[in-house]
Amino acid sequence: MNDGFSPVLKKSKPDDFHLITLIAQSRQDAINELYERYNRLVFSVAFAIVGDRSVAEEITLDVFVQVWQRAASYRPELAKVSTWLIAITRHHAIDILRWQRSRPEASSVNWEDISPQDGPLLHNLEEQIEGTLNKEQVRKAVAQLPEEQREALALAYFKGYTQSQISAALKQPLGTIKTRIRLAMQKLRKLLVEDLDGS
Amino acid sequence: MMEEMHVLESLPAYALGSLDAAEAQVIAQHLAGCHICRSELNAFQEVAGQLALTAPQAEPSHNLKPRLMERIQSLSPSRSRTEPWRFAGPGLSVGAIVGLVLIATLAVSNLLLWQRFNQLEVLAGPLGMRAIAVQNTDAAPNASGFVVISADGQNGVLVVDELPALDAQHEYQLWLVRNGNNTSAAVFSVDGSGYRGMRIEAPHTLLVYSSVRVTIEPTGGSAYPTGEQVLIGSLFNP
Numbered sequence: 001m002n003d004g005f006s007p008v009l010k011k012s013k014p015d016d017f018h019l020i021t022l023i024a025q026s027r028q029d030a031i032n033e034l035y036e037r038y039n040r041l042v043f044s045v046a047f048a049i050v051g052d053r054s055v056a057e058e059i060t061l062d063v064f065v066q067v068w069q070r071a072a073s074y075r076p077e078l079a080k081v082s083t084w085l086i087a088i089t090r091h092h093a094i095d096i097l098r099w100q101r102s103r104p105e106a107s108s109v110n111w112e113d114i115s116p117q118d119g120p121l122l123h124n125l126e127e128q129i130e131g132t133l134n135k136e137q138v139r140k141a142v143a144q145l146p147e148e149q150r151e152a153l154a155l156a157y158f159k160g161y162t163q164s165q166i167s168a169a170l171k172q173p174l175g176t177i178k179t180r181i182r183l184a185m186q187k188l189r190k191l192l193v194e195d196l197d198g199s
Numbered sequence: 200m201m202e203e204m205h206v207l208e209s210l211p212a213y214a215l216g217s218l219d220a221a222e223a224q225v226i227a228q229h230l231a232g233c234h235i236c237r238s239e240l241n242a243f244q245e246v247a248g249q250l251a252l253t254a255p256q257a258e259p260s261h262n263l264k265p266r267l268m269e270r271i272q273s274l275s276p277s278r279s280r281t282e283p284w285r286f287a288g289p290g291l292s293v294g295a296i297v298g299l300v301l302i303a304t305l306a307v308s309n310l311l312l313w314q315r316f317n318q319l320e321v322l323a324g325p326l327g328m329r330a331i332a333v334q335n336t337d338a339a340p341n342a343s344g345f346v347v348i349s350a351d352g353q354n355g356v357l358v359v360d361e362l363p364a365l366d367a368q369h370e371y372q373l374w375l376v377r378n379g380n381n382t383s384a385a386v387f388s389v390d391g392s393g394y395r396g397m398r399i400e401a402p403h404t405l406l407v408y409s410s411v412r413v414t415i416e417p418t419g420g421s422a423y424p425t426g427e428q429v430l431i432g433s434l435f436n437p
Contacts, residue, residue, distance in 0.1 A: 017379055018409040021433040024334045048254040061267055070273050072336040072431050077424050078241055083248030135252040156208050156217035157250055163217050185211030188246045
């Protein structure tokens with residue numbers, strides 16, 4: 001039975017950018033393959049942000065539909081495909097979170113609360129995601145941040161708080177929060193992007 | 200002093216989406232005209248992308264994929280295609296590959312065949328020659344084009360139509376993409392109707408490249424893509 005999917009695509013495993021170009025040319029098998037590669041990552045991020053499975057699934061659908069509609073505008077020199085997908089996912093999920101105004105109390109938000117240290121290693125995702133980084137490397141990098149920086153970063157990344165909102169929630173001066181986030185991202189950039197590029 | 204001309208300190212928060220709306224808008228306006236800050240932003244966006252790996256693993260429902268494919272089908276049924284269309288043309292007994300490419304170029308320049316071609320994905324012609332349509336982007340919504348490649352990949356032609364005319368400081372540049380790397384293959388301008396046909400110059404056989412892109416670059420071309428992307432297409436090479 002012809003399932004409509006190209007045997008060449010199944011056999012050759014094109015890289016992510018090639019998939020995007022095929023999607024731009026309306027290849028259903030290409031969007032199917034991209035979904036297979038990234039549906040768990042996209043859903044995981046969406047669920048971590050909104051905390052509701054059905055909403056996270058709708059976000060996941062919307063993300064891949066956006067890719068289907070915007071594939072021709074993707075520019076590889078700006079970001080990897082995985083980075084692009086995550087940016088779309090976070091943007092959409094945070095928009096929904098802010099619209100729902102469902103803010104948990106932010107008295108204490110640790111990175112570990114959102115990302116358990118004893119969770120299973122994502123071997124399937126590691127195989128799918130471009131580049132050499134894996135989940136444990138990223139977690140180790142985050143663990144090197146001072147607690148106050150991790151806290152501010154967690155609120156920004158997984159709860160969609162603006163710096164002003166973090167300042168109010170943690171009762172810290174806005175300038176302090178801005179510094180914490182900036183230093184945290186600069187440190188992570190050095191550990192996750194620059195040092196690896198140089199190795 | 201140089202720092203004040205840029206918005207480097209705000210970029211980490213901008214990459215996270217954690218700036219207030221008004222500040223984010225100011226940053227976005229600056230980024231539109233500053234390649235230094237855009238380059239810095241890319242690095243922080245990469246960090247944001249990696250942080251996603253720390254999200255607890257979660258699995259969507261098994262019915263999510265069928266729902267996705269249904270939604271895609273419903274968006275544009277005429278757009279979705281799954282199989283390349285095969286053109287059963289008359290065989291040619293003779294002809295150098297370059298000649299075949301030229302014949303194909305002249306043939307598809309015919310308006311009727313052009314319109315027909317725009318509805319198709321790939322034409323497979325005599326002696327293994329392929330003609331592949333490329334997709335336009337929002338930057339050139341009326342543009343169209345195709346690439347013709349000989350069977351051995353040693354010869355190729357790009358034909359474009361209705362690309363917008365550019366000012367004297369800019370030209371179009373064709374890129375061949377392989378493993379995420381861009382190789383310049385042509386720098387060109389178009390005639391009054393936005394039409395141009397040209398031979399593709401490549402250091403390797405075209406069969407090793409996975410995609411083609413056309414971007415807007417400074418006159419003379421760039422070492423790597425820097426401008427708006429106007430056309431993109433897969434070469435369907437495994």
